[in-house]
Amino acid sequence: MEQLDNNKIPKLSTVGKKYHDTQVVVQLPRHDLSAEHCRHLKNDTQHQSFDDFCRSRDSDALDVGRVVASVPSTSVRTLLCAV
Secondary structure (H helix, E strand, C coil), rough: CCCCCCCCCCCCHHHHHHHHHHHHHCCCCCHHHHHHHCCCCCCCHHHHHHHHHHHHHHHHHHCCCCCCCCCCCHHHHHHHHHH
């Protein structure tokens, strides 16, 4: 976040938040967000499944991210060897 211009940091009620919202619209096509825009759902079961997916995605995946310190490279190598 430190590398972003101040006008691109998505803080509530700022130009950065408006920029973020615009980017989300560009990155997420309408048919991924609403069944109204998805022409390939053929029956009620598929519509219900899509609605369930959207609710799950919205509650679990669309959130504010946070940066955490990375693990040492030796730990990663150890994890890969254990697989």
